[in-house]
Amino acid sequence: MLKQLQSTLNWRGFVAIFGFFLIWYLACILELPGFAEMANPLEVIQMFVREYAHDDHYWLSWVTSFQRVLYGFLFAQLFGIPLGLLFGTNEKFRNLFFPVFELLRPIPPLAWVPMSILFWPTNESSIIFITFIGAFFIIVINVFDGVRDIKREHLWLALSLGAPRRVIFMRIMLPSVIPSIAVGMTLGIAITWDVVIAAEMIASDSGLGRLTWEGYVSSTPEVLVIGMISIGLAGYLSTKVVNTIERKMMPWRRVKR
């Protein structure tokens, strides 16, 4: 990861980042329009070091949000991948259930919030459900597309070599859709963070989203900025982890001639 950072950050990058903080700082000091209420970077750092770096409550927000993302994401994979495979391989099943799926798909995840709160017994389960919804539809559609894009030559070759159905499914069809599953994972992890943060702001008393919202409500702009940066970092870390898993899933993609 350090190597990756080095390759994306050359001296121009450092100058730009430094410039960004400098402009932010100056804008706050000079009280440019809109910046009067803002915390400047030094204040944010001071606040973080003094009150948050050693604060259990703050780190618990990380854990809480990560847990929600993890559960939502995993359940979305767990149900989404088989459903996508079924849509792709079983025509009767597709004819029966795909219309219902397409009916529900355009509903934005956050529109599920009120119903989810009514339906699920605990607040936690309703937030996980909303997060699940965020990734679920994307994953199903990607896997479904992946099955439809399987090269017929790949299947024909296996058929003519005498492979039984089970082998064709396990060794030809599944590996064929792994790249699509990976695309679904990349998009899925990004959207689960989107959804979890919004859901926490609306309907929760914990997590990084809530922390950020509290910064606004309690008029402590430093907290708001700490929350935003934390969310950005959390999303970045999750994406890195997912990318690593994807590379492990597709060893043949790593190699270059």
Added chain:
Amino acid sequence: MAEGEALSTSEVHGTKSDNAGIWLDKVSKSFSSPDAGKIQVFQELSVNFEPNKLHVVMGASGCGKSTLGYLLAGFISPDQGNVGLGPNAVRKPGPERLLVFQETALWPWMTVLDNVIFGPKVRGDADAREAKDAAQTLLRKFGLAEFADKYPDQLSGGMKRRAEIAQALINRPEVMILDEPFRGLDVMTREILQEYYLDLFEETRQTTVFITSELEEALFLADKIYIMGDQPAQILDIIDVDLPRPRDFEVTVSKKYLEYKEQAIELLFQSEES
């Protein structure tokens, strides 16, 4: 059981089943496309490819050459008529009729070795070690020994083609069907592979249907050239290429070769006009 049946029938016909030709008998096939409606690709087409010969099917692109290959391999079934190998009609794909595809069909997620041993392994023909030994012998012969553990995307175009031929040959098919296998390769690689395939054929005399749109390739390789016309697809003419074997590229400057070439060009022009 099925094999026993095949044997007894072939005895009646007086041919050995491992020596059998592959044929189409009054095959009709149409496809429907959204823009053009129903297209009759084949109309009662009958072709017979003899055993142990290298047949080249030649025609302009879009004349139904690939469809012919897919029918022979059993990937698609005729609307009417029969496709057969030796005395038996065939309806499904099978390891006795293997097709090498126009664009690579190696599975990118398997190493070259896993690609090659897939057939024997899934059919349980050989235990894992036997299959692996056979594959490695074949790969060595094909100059791919060092690439056994590489993935297909790490191979050059010419190496992929060789790996695919190995992937088919390890199953000891009775018939090899090659659908423009060297298309898209650079001229050098192409010529090397043509010579390579020719050597292989002259060594094994494996019944081959080789589909191409290149006249020079056809003349260099073929025992017989089937000139194919379209709408509906038909065999316009068959040229017996009586050039001595084993051949090498010197044959392409011989007088006889040039005569065949002239004859073929004339036939191709006629087919364009008609």
